Amino acid sequence: MNTKILRGLIWTARVFVAGVFLYAAWGKILDPRGFGRDIHNYQMVSDGWVTLTALFLPWLELWCAVALLAVSPFRRSAWWLITGMMVVFTYAKISALQRGLDISCGCTGSDDPMTWMGVAENLVLLVPCVFALVCDHRWPTR
Amino acid sequence: MKSSPSATCFGIVYLIAVSLVTGLMSRGLSSDPLPWDHAWSEGLREEVLAAGFEVVDTSEMRRLVEEGRHLILDARSMQEYDMGQIPGAMPLPIGDFEDHFLGIAPILSPDSPLIAYCSSAECDQALILAERLREAGYPNVKIYLDGWKAWNAEVGP
Numbered sequence: 001m002n003t004k005i006l007r008g009l010i011w012t013a014r015v016f017v018a019g020v021f022l023y024a025a026w027g028k029i030l031d032p033r034g035f036g037r038d039i040h041n042y043q044m045v046s047d048g049w050v051t052l053t054a055l056f057l058p059w060l061e062l063w064c065a066v067a068l069l070a071v072s073p074f075r076r077s078a079w080w081l082i083t084g085m086m087v088v089f090t091y092a093k094i095s096a097l098q099r100g101l102d103i104s105c106g107c108t109g110s111d112d113p114m115t116w117m118g119v120a121e122n123l124v125l126l127v128p129c130v131f132a133l134v135c136d137h138r139w140p141t142r
Numbered sequence: 143m144k145s146s147p148s149a150t151c152f153g154i155v156y157l158i159a160v161s162l163v164t165g166l167m168s169r170g171l172s173s174d175p176l177p178w179d180h181a182w183s184e185g186l187r188e189e190v191l192a193a194g195f196e197v198v199d200t201s202e203m204r205r206l207v208e209e210g211r212h213l214i215l216d217a218r219s220m221q222e223y224d225m226g227q228i229p230g231a232m233p234l235p236i237g238d239f240e241d242h243f244l245g246i247a248p249i250l251s252p253d254s255p256l257i258a259y260c261s262s263a264e265c266d267q268a269l270i271l272a273e274r275l276r277e278a279g280y281p282n283v284k285i286y287l288d289g290w291k292a293w294n295a296e297v298g299p
Contacts, residue, residue, distance in 0.1 A: 037182070
């Protein structure tokens with residue numbers, strides 16, 4: 001594939017994924033209590049970890065998004081972290097649906113209910129993550 | 143910008159550390175900080191009560207439905223609503239609150255007695271709906287916490 005086109009696709013992936021993560025992080029940062037409730041509803045972590053995760057995770061999303069957008073030495077690290085988060089989030093959603101939990105997704109700080117469509121959205125978002133994780137290293141963009 | 147595996151690992155640790163520090167700082171600067179010993183497991187009932195909403199059990203719910211004074215609002219998805227709902231309940235799915243609320247708002251007044259419910263005592267959609275209604279200026283909301291599953295099991299469709 002033409003290197004110019006490839007770099008364009010990587011740049012688009014960076015902006016798109018960073019935008020999604022900035023949007024998702026902001027709502028959770030503004031409402032850590034609500035996000036904590038969403039985490040607890042998944043019934044996957046104990047109470048003490050829920051509080052720490054509710055405080056920490058939105059900021060990790062935010063700083064990773066910033067690292068993707070900036071001309072940053074941490075961009076590859078950010079791609080690894082974002083791809084890892086997407087895998088964990090997707091697993092959590094599938095697990096909740098399989099256990100029949102009727103809970104809010106908590107994905108973007110909104111109150112959207114948990115659906116298989118949400119799992120599909122995660123999988124779609126994983127595509128640019130994995131693509132950029134592989135390609136942004138070989139054909140770095142500014 | 144190319145980076146070696148060790149630089150990538152350092153970057154991962156750095157981003158995690160910065161996120162931890164800013165998360166803790168945001169808690170420290172918050173006017174309503176999240177308590178470390180917050181009892182998430184005490185369940186939704188305590189959270190509903192702490193939020194100032196009255197909880198209705200199934201026998202009380204049955205009486206209120208028969209009485210017919212309250213407007214009953216179903217916070218579940220339209221798909222779940224269509225599969226069965228409490229008699230007289232109107233759909234107000236939180237995932238599509240704005241659109242459905244436009245249809246309901248004309249029949250509401252600020253002191254209208256409302257009851258919100260979702261699937262069961264494990265779902266938080268009724269609480270979220272109640273909070274949204276209160277924000278919209280309708281504070282007189284009770285929550286039927288046990289929800290559709292309990293109603294369907296104890297009373298029937």
